[in-house]
Amino acid sequence: MENWRKDARREPVITDLDALVPRDHILRKIDKVMDYEWLYERLSPYYCHEHGRPGTDPVVLIKMVLIQHLFGIPSLRRTHQEIQVNLAYRWFLGYSLLDNIPHFATVSYAFCKRFPPELSEEIFEHILNKALNHRMVDPSVIFIDGTHIKASANKKKYQKQRVAETARIYAQQLREEVNAEREALGKAPIEEDDDDDPEGGGTREKTVSTTDPDCGMFVKGEHERQFAYEAHTACDRHGMILGVTVTAGNVHDSVAWDTVYDDVTRKFDVQFVTMDAGYKTPWIAKKVLEGGKIPILPYTRYKGKKDGYKPWDYEYDPVNDCYICPQGGTLRHTTTNKDGKRTYRSTPRACKDCPCKHLCGANEKGQKILTTHIWQEHLNLVEQLRKTELGKELYAQRKQTIERVFADAKENTPCVIHITEVWPESQAG
Known part of the structure; x- marks a missing residue:
């Protein structure tokens, strides 16, 4: 039995680390295409080169974070432990078997205190540009969506706060168009009030985590309440991420949409914008269409009677700006409110004896009220685009594009949160 037993743990071997890392390892592929000279030049002003002991190589610290994200390691502390025993990780850092790995606190301090806050975004842009140069990106069709990521925050530790409301990005434009309509209808204009001005006293109550104040309380359907972040993401048809904005988990998709959309369309020549039902709002339809792009949005189920x-x-x-009911009655445009809702009303005298009042939902006075949005024509056009064969084909691609990106992101949660700084809560609207 003793002849079968062999212990080679202390057996000296003459080799090098490069020979022990498989030729097809992903870190070899990354190291082959990445260049780091620009990082040394970018970070040189943040280090002292004349006095004191030499600092830790900044590229090594960045590589350690990259390892954490690539392999879904939950923390920098754990990453430090894994690198110590993993040959491929040591090879990627350029460290030998006997070299001491930089402490995880050094990595954390560098990203929090030493490196410029925009460095993560610059690295992201650099890698994306390499993909563009190698024709790996097709930005003609983009897919935008958001996914919630649970925060490491105790949901029992929170406090209630009153915070100022912030006007939506399109508030001023909407007010101008509403007032133009109200003037034509002989109505008084709507003035800017406290609810539209964050400095004017409009507030709302929110639940703030005392563990992680940047996250937000997330409740969806029958899911339990929990603190979370939301990664609002845009990708191309190959699943290449083109832009990310991370917000608190209680920020609606349509509120954070402008930041992601503006960033991606400014950098790329986008033709089609594919989104889910959460983005099917008048403003989004209007902005995309007037920007010369084609929005692809799904069918939404009618919720009325x-x-x-x-x-x-x-x-x-459109000539008389009115609606004609199925029985031939006229609904006149009577007002437009500050939210952009147009109100059309029938004449009670003309409808009181109508045998179909029970079908139109007229009120006790015999008056039918119909509301549409001031930008309704853009939603109508979106509905027509949805029914085209190309629209159906592009929307079906969400499953292998943006949804696959999110599946990978949830496996590597730290990666999503670290890509960009959290969107300020004051922008939540």
Whole structure:
């Protein structure tokens, strides 16, 4: 039995680390295409080169974070432990078997205190540019969506706070168009009030984690309440991430959309923008269409009464700005409110004896009220685009593009949160 037993743990071997790392290892592929000279030049001003002991190689610290993200390691402390015993990790850092690995606190301090805050984004842009140069990116079609990532925060430790409301990006434009319509209808203009001005006293209550104040309380459907972040992401049809904005988990997709959309469309020649139902709002439809791009959005189920007339049963007359009901009655445009909702009303005298009042949902006075948005025509066009063969084909690609990106992101949670700084809560709207 003793002849079978062999212990080679202390057996000296003459070799080098390069020979022990498989030729097809992913870190070899990354090291082959990456260049780091620009990083040394970028970070040189943040180090003293004349006095004191030499600092840790900044590229090594960045590589350690890259290892953490690539392999889904949950913390820098654990990453430090894994690098000590993993030959491929040591090879990637350029360290021998006997070299001491930089402490995880050194890595954390560098990213929090020493490196410029925009460094992570610059690295992201550098890698993306390499993909573009190698024709790996097709930005003609982009997919935008958001996914929640659970925060490392105790959901029982929180406090209630009153915070100032912030006007939406399109608030000023909407107010101008609303007032133009109200003037044509002989209505008084809507002035900017406290609810639209974050300095004017408009507030709301929010739940703030005392463990991690940057995250937000997330509740969706029957899911339990939990603190989370949301990564609002845009990718191309090959799943290449083109832009990311991380917000608190209680920020709606449509609120953070402008930041991601503006960033991606500024850098790339985008033709089609594919999104899910959370982005099907008048403003998003209007902005995309007026920007010369084609929005692809899904069907949304009608939530009104099923046993009566539907909104599409009413015919719009653009010449007279009115709607004609299925029985031939006229609904006049009477007002437009500050939210951009147009109100059309029928004449009670003309409708009180109508035998179909129960189908149109007229009120006790016999008056039918129909509301649409001031930018409704953009939503109508989006609905037409949805029904095209190309629209159906592009929307179906979400499963192998943006949804696959999120599946990978949830496996490597630290990667998503670290890509960019958290969106300020004051921008949540």
